Structures are given as structure tokens and as C-alpha cells.
Amino acid sequence: MSELEKNYRFEDEMKWYKLWEKEGFFRPEVNPDGESYCIVTPPPNVTGSLHMGHALNATLQDILIRWKRMHGYRALWLPGTDHAGIATQNVVERELTGKGIDRHTLGREEFIRKVWQWKGEYGERIINQLKRLGASCDWSRQRFTLDEGLSEAVREVFVRLFQDGLIYRDLRLINWCPRCHTALSDLEVEHEDLEGKLIYIRYPMSDGTGYIVVATTRPETIPGDSAVAVHPEDSRYKDFIGKRIKLPLTRREVPIITDEMVDPKFGTGAVKVTPAHDFNDEAMARRQTPNLPFIPVIAEDGTMIDTAGKKYAGLDRYECRKKVIEDLKELDLIEKEQKHVHSIGHCYRCKTIIEPFSTVQWYVNTKGLAEDAIKAVRDKRIHIIPEGWSNSYYAWMENIRDWCISRQIWWGHQIPVWYCPYCRTEEGQHHGDLIYISFHKSLNVGGDSIQAGTYTELRLRGLAPEDIMKNANTVKIDKSVTPICSRQEPGECPFCGSKELLRDPDVLDTWFSSALWPFSTLGWPENTEDIETFYPTNVLITGFDILFFWVARMIMMGLKFMDDVPFRDVYIHALVRDLKGQKMSKSKGNVIDPLVLIDKYGADAFRFTLTAFAAQGRDIKFSEERVEGYKNFINKLWNASRFINTNIVGEEALPSNGNSWREDLDTPGRWILSRLAKTSDDINTALTEYRFNDAATAIYQFIWHEFCDWYIELSKPVIYNNTNNDALRRTTLKCLLYILESSLRLLHPFMPFVTEEVWQTIPHKGETIMLSPFPHYKERDIEAEEKMSYIMEAG
RNA sequence: GGGCGGAUAGCUCAAUUGGGAGAGCGCAGCCCUUACAAGGCUGAGGUCACAGGUUCGAUCCCUGUUCCGCCUACCA
Numbered sequence: 001m002s003e004l005e006k007n008y009r010f011e012d013e014m015k016w017y018k019l020w021e022k023e024g025f026f027r028p029e030v031n032p033d034g035e036s037y038c039i040v041t042p043p044p045n046v047t048g049s050l051h052m053g054h055a056l057n058a059t060l061q062d063i064l065i066r067w068k069r070m071h072g073y074r075a076l077w078l079p080g081t082d083h084a085g086i087a088t089q090n091v092v093e094r095e096l097t098g099k100g101i102d103r104h105t106l107g108r109e110e111f112i113r114k115v116w117q118w119k120g121e122y123g124e125r126i127i128n129q130l131k132r133l134g135a136s137c138d139w140s141r142q143r144f145t146l147d148e149g150l151s152e153a154v155r156e157v158f159v160r161l162f163q164d165g166l167i168y169r170d171l172r173l174i175n176w177c178p179r180c181h182t183a184l185s186d187l188e189v190e191h192e193d194l195e196g197k198l199i200y201i202r203y204p205m206s207d208g209t210g211y212i213v214v215a216t217t218r219p220e221t222i223p224g225d226s227a228v229a230v231h232p233e234d235s236r237y238k239d240f241i242g243k244r245i246k247l248p249l250t251r252r253e254v255p256i257i258t259d260e261m262v263d264p265k266f267g268t269g270a271v272k273v274t275p276a277h278d279f280n281d282e283a284m285a286r287r288q289t290p291n292l293p294f295i296p297v298i299a300e301d302g303t304m305i306d307t308a309g310k311k312y313a314g315l316d317r318y319e320c321r322k323k324v325i326e327d328l329k330e331l332d333l334i335e336k337e338q339k340h341v342h343s344i345g346h347c348y349r350c351k352t353i354i355e356p357f358s359t360v361q362w363y364v365n366t367k368g369l370a371e372d373a374i375k376a377v378r379d380k381r382i383h384i385i386p387e388g389w390s391n392s393y394y395a396w397m398e399n400i401r402d403w404c405i406s407r408q409i410w411w412g413h414q415i416p417v418w419y420c421p422y423c424r425t426e427e428g429q430h431h432g433d434l435i436y437i438s439f440h441k442s443l444n445v446g447g448d449s450i451q452a453g454t455y456t457e458l459r460l461r462g463l464a465p466e467d468i469m470k471n472a473n474t475v476k477i478d479k480s481v482t483p484i485c486s487r488q489e490p491g492e493c494p495f496c497g498s499k500e501l502l503r504d505p506d507v508l509d510t511w512f513s514s515a516l517w518p519f520s521t522l523g524w525p526e527n528t529e530d531i532e533t534f535y536p537t538n539v540l541i542t543g544f545d546i547l548f549f550w551v552a553r554m555i556m557m558g559l560k561f562m563d564d565v566p567f568r569d570v571y572i573h574a575l576v577r578d579l580k581g582q583k584m585s586k587s588k589g590n591v592i593d594p595l596v597l598i599d600k601y602g603a604d605a606f607r608f609t610l611t612a613f614a615a616q617g618r619d620i621k622f623s624e625e626r627v628e629g630y631k632n633f634i635n636k637l638w639n640a641s642r643f644i645n646t647n648i649v650g651e652e653a654l655p656s657n658g659n660s661w662r663e664d665l666d667t668p669g670r671w672i673l674s675r676l677a678k679t680s681d682d683i684n685t686a687l688t689e690y691r692f693n694d695a696a697t698a699i700y701q702f703i704w705h706e707f708c709d710w711y712i713e714l715s716k717p718v719i720y721n722n723t724n725n726d727a728l729r730r731t732t733l734k735c736l737l738y739i740l741e742s743s744l745r746l747l748h749p750f751m752p753f754v755t756e757e758v759w760q761t762i763p764h765k766g767e768t769i770m771l772s773p774f775p776h777y778k779e780r781d782i783e784a785e786e787k788m789s790y791i792m793e794a795g
Numbered sequence: 796g797g798g799c800g801g802a803u804a805g806c807u808c809a810a811u812u813g814g815g816a817g818a819g820c821g822c823a824g825c826c827c828u829u830a831c832a833a834g835g836c837u838g839a840g841g842u843c844a845c846a847g848g849u850u851c852g853a854u855c856c857c858u859g860u861u862c863c864g865c866c867u868a869c870c871a
Binding site for chain 2: 006007191198214215216217218229261262263266267271272273274278279280281282283340341342343388389391392395396399544547575612613615619620621622623625626628629630631632633634635636637638639640641642643644645646647689691693694697700701708709712713716720
């Protein structure tokens, strides 16, 4: 037992972490006979570094897992990272661009190799930051969503959903990011109100009887119009219905149609219909008989294509808009322009404005899955805490739309589907004629320069299958081409036996693999002991921002493939904001780096601050002053320990729970034991109900204001033997030590480092505080509490 | 457009069954008392957003209003 220094040195925190990890204390095997308790962590992106949200999230999980572990549970906190398809691809691409390298010149295989290399270099950063925070995860079980095992789970799930008819391909408008060059799901689009212009344009009648005025925010898509629509009941346009107009900037004529969806009160009550670039218009087009034609005018990269008119082809969509407005003005077809605020969708990864785009994509039919997932929450097989979020959950689930899962990027789980170019469709067309490939740059074949073509054409021109796929930039496979879905690469076409198969180039939405996380990480589809022991997991702790992205989908997939919920409780924690309540963001420059705070105040003080702030259902406005305050709290505890340590001078062994020493205590002693019991009870109850802040407040109040301010102060006369009562002196020392040691254990889940440090310097039982029992004392001494309250009030 | 949450001391926030309004920081005053000045003690400071209603009694329950934040939506 060494003399404690006057100030606690939090700088040495990590020496304990290293010991814990080395000794295997984080593994559930330390309590082999305990009841199982499991948390799987929300996997952070490999590209990420620890932000306040992660820190809060990890702190709360660590508190629960340490608490349960001390209660003797076979506690597993399973960590890992997410490959984060689009985000990671963007990061690596940006880095390559900095070196003047385009991923297309590298090719798919080489690019993926680069990403893995990048992951090897930087992927552990956030893991190390979690360790710095004190996270007691079982790192021996750490997983990555692109692991072989997890990839197998992904393939298994895809194939089974496909066989069940719950996965299908379809041609329809999707959210397309022209910068990331991929489809996005509805959730991956962030809407933001932007001020634009509502432009009133005259569309001349074909019969020369005048014109109809339509209001639009997107004049650049006029060449893609298939109609003008009015409300069927709109008397202003009664005589126009069925007539045709001359579409400005083109030579085409389009009809005036009716549709219930048109709002007569908006604009002029007449709206241009552009099925290929607007979701509403797509719906309208499909309601018409025959369907209105889809005329795309914008390319994958957001530039205009030939159908937009020679003059505009190649222009960016927003440059084109300006140009079109100028031209319409020149033609005197603009009646007026009006400022107009409306909500515009942006890519959640790169913030580019999304473009509705007609493509063939893979979808999951979610309706049935969602119904089961709704039931699980309604039947209380899953508890969402705070309960208010369950309303959001129901609202979203009840209106769920099919989930677009294919992404036109390279980093991710490639879809386990192949196509045979030599089979025919039901209509008798060759598949090879329905697969269209364009190359990133022209290929030279026997002096010919080839830029694009159908698969059949490219083969006829002498290109080998490998060359075609390796150099492909975009691959468009018609909806009617029969997919061959398989867990392993099929050696040959099951229909015609051809050995020349094309693999679907798309990868799956990152959230597809995350949805399997609670069971794929435990070893599924193998039937492992971990699955048996730890599924369903006990609680999922996460922010509300991924309630739909992730939580809802885990519930759907868990129910579907494990036939049981993935977790019993979902605890939704707050968002960490800055002092003014603003969301932290790099662009606003208000980001507080958790690592900076940890270096400045220590992980314990930082964790405790987050915990004390973590009231249910309320966002956190983070203030650094609080961290300072809890650093002082640590010092308080440290010095209380110093006081006790110097006075027991090694002569006292740790008194055990039920000893007769208690009977010799004076009123303050009986009182503090009773208060300790109440505090332990309060903390256990609070943690059971996920009231983290109440638990933190309880231990803080007890240690500082009851133990230090009152009991230690009252014990001094006794300790210094002013009372000439040796027996009482010894009992009081016992009591001081007992309370201190119990307090450390109560505090350990919140402040793992300082508690271990102090615990090791005082008499204790066991190897580490993190495996010592968590106090749960129930016996109160009401008489002593009442007596003491008189003393305290007399002050 | 629909839904949800918040408004309590100068600042950041607590208060789970309707009866006593609290903490941290900050502020004022007094204390270097042998664990801790990163501390101790004392104190000031709030018609618990506003207006009604229910009740013996409302920060808490109900209605409406204002302001703020968020989620969601097919606002051309």
C-alpha cells in the first residue's frame, strides 16, 4: 500500500485498461456460470473517428455492461465496425483524387484492394479511441461487416429473401446521387428547405387558340415533359382538357390531361408532367391509359443528354436551367417568376441534390416484414425507451415503402446474382441484347474504338467477357433478364449450361448487412454457442437518427431469420449538441472532440459528465464546465481515500458485510450505512430503468455530500481520539473503509479508472474492482436516519 | 400538411405516482481548521413560458396561445 499523492493523476488511466484487457476481464468467460447478458454495439463507420455521439453511446453501454458483469452476469459487449459503403468509398476516392488517380483507371479489383489497405491503416482508429474511453468490449469477438463470416450471412439472407419472393428487381424512379453515382434509399435522402424560383411559363396551344400557363421550379426538364395536367374539376381548364400544346424548346406536342393529384390552388393549377424526373409525375404517368411516355433528359452525372436538345446537351442541370430561362425569356414565354421555398432532397453522404432517375434496381418487399416488426413492439416483446419513440416507429413502419438495396458502387457486398447472356426472356429476346455496357474510356479492339454497346455486340466485336466486365463503367441489365441467385458462384447457367455468366455489378446497401448485425456477429448462419447463449441480446443502445435505418431493419431481419427479436430493449439516447443547442457539425465549426476533453480532464470525468447529462428524452447541450466539475469530484474522492488510507495505516482489513462490527457503531455510522444502502438501491433501480443521470446523481450526492461532508467530518473527532474511546475509533475506521470500498464499487461502472486506482491502494478482496460484486444493500436504519436529520438540520 | 418534444435560479439542467422547488457552474461574504483552496461554511437569486379550466390544493392533469427544436410528407 503506497502513500497516495495529493492529486489524482488521471494521465495514468490507460495502465489499468491494458491490464484488464491483457487479463481477459472483458470476456464473458470470466463469469462462466452467470446468466447471460449481451449488448452488441452499433458499429461505427471504419472511416470514423470518435465524436460526442459515439462517446455518449459507448459510455452508456459500458456502464450497463460493467454493472451487469459485477452482478455476476456472463456479460458480453460485442464490438465492431461497419464498412460504410458509400462513405468509405468516398473517403478513399477523395484521397486517390488528391494523388491524381481516378478509381476507374485502377479498376474495381484494384480499387477495392486500396480500400482494404486504407482500412488496415486507419480502421482501428475509432477502436483505439473507444478503448481510451474505457469501453470494456470483448475485443476477441470484434467483427467487421465485410468479414468473411458476415458476408456469408449477407449472402444467405439475400438468397433466402429472393427465394421467398421478397427480393425483386424493378424499373422505377429512384433517388439518384449524381455525385456518388448510385441509387439511394428513401432514408438516405435528407430534405432541406431551399429558396428557389417558381417560374410561370406559357405553353402555346397546338391549335393556336392561345396558351396555358404552367408553374414549375424545374424548367430544364421541359424537353422531358409528356403532358400538362390539371385537376378534373377545375372549371378554368374545362375547355382545354384533351387538347394538345406545343412544348416549348422542342418540336413535340403533348396532351392536356387530368389528374386528381393536381392542386388547383397551387400556381396556376396547371402542371407540367415529367415522368422520367419527378416522383409525382411518374405516378401520374402510370395512372394514364395508355401510360405517358418516360423521356429522360438528364444523365447519371447530372448533365443534360441529347434528348434535352442539342443546345443543352452536356450542360450541368443547373447551368441548363439558367440557359433555358434565358431562352424562354427570349421567346417571351415567361409570364412571371416568383420566389418559392420548397424542400429539396440531398444525398446524406455528399449533400448533392438528388435526381429522380429511372433505373432497374433491387428491392426488398418490406410490408410483411414490417407488420411482424410492428407486432413485436406492440406486444411488448421489444420495449422502446423512452416510450415516445415507439410512435415514430409505428408511423414509419405502417407507411413503409419497399427498400431499394442496390448501390452502384464498388465497396460493399456484391449482390449474389448472375445473368446468362445466352438465355432468352419470356418474350424471346436474347439476354445479351438487353444488357447494355458503357466503358469509362474507349477500348481499342483491332483498331476500332469501342465506347459502349450491348453485351452481344461487344462480344461480336471481339471483346472477351473479362475485359467487358473489368472495364465496365455502367452496366444496365434489363428488368426482363432472368437473375440467377446463388450463395456461391454458379459454374454454369442452370438453364442452358453456358459457362459464360455475368455477375450483377451492384453492391448492397450498407444497412442491409447492419440489419443482420445482432446475429451475424454471433456467428450466424453457423449454429454457434454464442448464438445459443446471447441471442436475443438484451438491449440496444443508440441514437434516434438511426431508428429507421438500422433499428427497424434489425427487428425485421431478426424476426425473419432468427424467429425471435434481436433485443429486448431499445434505449434511445439523446443527441449531443453544443452549448447553444446547435447540432455539432464540421461546417459550423462547433464540434467538440471527445479525445481533447479526455486528454484535458481524463476519461472518468468526461464519461461522468455525459452520464449526468443523459436524461431521457432530452437532448444534451454539452458544457465543458461540467466536466471540470466532475474532475473536482474525482479529486474529492481521491482525497477522501487519502484521508482514510493514512488513518487506517494498514491495520484494518476490509470488514465484511454482515459482521458484528456494525453493532458497535454510533449514530453517524449507522446513518451512513443506511444511506449507502439507499444509494445502492437507487442506483440499481435507476440503471434497471435506464435512468443514467439519476444513477450518476445518486452516487455523486452520496459520496460528496453525505460521506465526505458529513460522515468523514463527524468521524474526525473520533479518529483523532478526542473522545478517548478506542473501541469506537476502531469501529469507525472500519466503517470509513467499508463505505469507501463500497462507494468505489458503486462508482466503478461510471468511472472505471479512478475507482480501480483507489481500490488497489486500500484493503480489498479480489483481483480487480471490475470483477468484484456490485453493491445492492437493502437494509435501512430509519431510526438512525431520523436522528441524523435532526443533527444535520441543527447544522 | 401531419406528428413529437421542450420552455423551471444569471448559465447548463434535474424533480416516476398532484401537497416541501432542487443540483452543478457562476455570484456575494467568511474561513489556508492536521483528506481535499480543484476545498469548507453561510447567503442572495425562480408568480416553474402566457391565459384559462379541473381540484381542498397544480411546475406536475385538461384546453388554448406564443416561442424553440426535431421527425415525417408525392408544396409541381
